[in-house]
Amino acid sequence: MATADAAAHEPVVVEESTATRILRTLGKAPIHAFLVIVGLFWLVPAFGLFLTSLLAPADFNQGGWWQVFSEPGLLTLSNYQNLLENDAMRSAFWTTVQIAVLGTAIPIFVAATAGYAFAWLEFPGRDWWFIGVIAMLVVPLQMALIPMFRFYNNIGIFDSVLGIALFHTAFGLPFAIFLLRNFFIGIPKELLEAARIDGASEVRIFLRLILPLGLPAIASLAIFQFLWTWNDLLVALTFGRETQPLTVAIFSQLRQFGANIDLIASASFVSLAIPLIVFFAFQRYFVQGLLAGSVK
């Protein structure tokens, strides 16, 4: 109310800016409080899984993961020890690594050559073909499951790491080509023309000029593709039986959720820790790829 009095004596503009400043300072407190609460809401589930994985199942069933705050002595690595001794889970981990590495490396090479062609090589109907690729961006995986299920059985790559990785390659390609083409097209034309005048072949230009210059985009793509293949459930569930990555192995434990909580929690934490490490290590590329993929 003091400011209202002041308004009578002072110029209006000054009074307003003072009031606004006070309001802004006061007004920020609820915003901070809100953001803190929301931030906690976002952290609690992952944190809860982590603590659950560090509790013996009997202790977890007695009082939830938050009891470690009052009794830190309950924390134990025994679930992880059991996980290490579990053959199925160990092999699931390696299967996941193989699928993710193959499913990331192959599409990068395939998409890089195609992206270069779409960006810098001349051929008839180039933009139309590219529109075809964009169209394939939204084709749901489900459209391919049934025919490929039979096809894989016929050619003998059903239930194999290769079969799953190739499926990821194909369905990762539209986005990969889209991303790389858009990045390659931004490389200065003069660089390419200079190289061509110098007599460099297209293959040489691609290997020596485009790939090194395109490294940031390739890094983004690698992270996306890695996360996608590492995190997949649907493809592996459909095209694998014995070949089980972590997600599928955990899924098969879910039916006895209460009884297997120790295995489920520790395996899930391993399954999400790797992507989180990749994410934090390469956050910049991840965000760049996201922006290039959706805003551009």
Add this chain to the structure above:
Amino acid sequence: MTSQGQEVTQAPPPEEAPAGGGTPGAWRKYALAAGFLAPAAFFLLVWIVYPTVMTVIRSFYDRPGDSFVGLANYETLFTEERLLTAIRNSALWIFIVPALVTAIGLIFAVLTERVRWAVAFKTAVFMPMAISAFAAGVLWRIMYIQDPERGALNAGISAVRDVVRTPGPLTTATPSTEDLTGDVQQGFELDQDVSPGDTALLGLTAIRAPEIPEDAEQAVRPEAMQGGITGVVWRDFSPGGESEPGRIDEGELGLPGVVVELRDEGGGVVERTEAAADGTFAFEDVDDGTYRLAVGANTFYQPFGGVSWLGPRLVTPSIMIAYIWIWAGFAMVIIAAGLAAISREVLEAARTDGATEWQVFRRITVPMLAPVLTVVFITMLINVIKVFDIVLAIAPGSAVNQANVIALAMWREGFSGVNDFGVASAVAVFLFLLVIPILAINIRRFRREV
């Protein structure tokens, strides 16, 4: 689209060839492009184009795939109850989730814009993007456990609720005499007027043995009190002992913790007290007049049993919350990038002109962000139509039918138990049809750009 690979590896039509078309140089150029495109064309043709066509064809054939059945599989899709549930749920997802994710992303992006620790907040909210929808489902399933002792969400609700509605010592009881009337919801009221100086007996029976408080002692009849009302609440029954209703017998225990209410004639509560270990209670210094005594309903407040998040009724909203938890960070980051691109001068000019923060937000920020908001919304629309893993991870076996969505229904029809490739193909085609309008929008956007 279907003939992309062949087309690319073939000779180009002369009229489309650039200057010098038809010369050996141009041919070499095209062959080179074809070489660069061949691996991608192979993958896209074999894994996307070919199966897409095959799935459409397969959807018109019966379960073994021998005979053409026309639209019968599509009829199943729109008549079978479990598939209709999936369609209804997917409709809910489509109408609710993309809009909500976009709105939440916008709110977060705007609120964090001028907060110093925004990076920490953004990292926390964005982090779920890295982990699999399946793992996210598992960790939310742990959050959603119904038992408040183990499920964090219900534990939180329980902590808040117990402050408002402290659980009583008993869950159930019945009066031992007809003088007491009522039920556990209303409390039991003594059917006679009491005045200061009186003593009342409130006998209860049919109490479950484990609920009898550990500190209960032999019930005693309290002394009358000058200007006060006294009484006893006791278990008017002793196992194996001699027991007459309405009389305090040897072996009958007081009921400590039971809430006794002193009510006025209108039924309003004047005062409350709790019974002592021997069951006695006293209201001191009561004004003259007639009152009623009652065993209060809060004696029987049940402890919180936990919301059944993953029961048939709430399972879909629960999964949606987990899904929003995953994707809000995506929306926030994209929108924040758009926000950063808005010219500061325009906003500052509006503020100098006296616009309130809300007006700036509503009239300038949102309209200028419209293209970015559209991108986020459409991306989320595609994602939501394809939602699959998280439903499988969160919904317990008993609620999968109620939580079903189209993408999951396709897999369940084809690969889990039912194994009907005909119906599954029809579901897949339906899913595809849903994304085609979005595909058209994407292509329009691209062509505008070119």
